Amino acid sequence: MSRVEMIRAALQAAFDPELLEVEDDSHRHAGHEGARDGRGHFNVHVVSAAFEGKLPLARHRAVYNALGALMETDIHALSIRAEAPSKKG
Secondary structure, eight states, X not given: XXXXXXXXXXXXXXXXOSEEEEEEOGGGGTTSGGGGGTOEEXXXXXXXXXXXXXXXXXXXXXHHHHHTTHXXXXXXXXXXXXXXXXXXX
16 A cells, blocks of 8 residues: 555545545755655645534644554654535535
8 A cells, every 4th residue: 555545544534534635745956855765745634523613733733643644654744734524615
């Protein structure tokens, strides 16, 4: 399973999102400090009812928690766009 697939599976299981996009942006960071150890750079966009009524910091923390060990083993940098369906845009 690729890292994108692992990230997608973890977020799908945690949030049952109505929209989930995961982009591997690692190729744009070749040679950066974090890329040297093999971990990657990713962008995620998640729209889920689980984020309804939560502040941005709480949504980001929830995403980090859902990814768990991947944050230590596979992900060096993560750009997060986490939204509730009512705030999508």
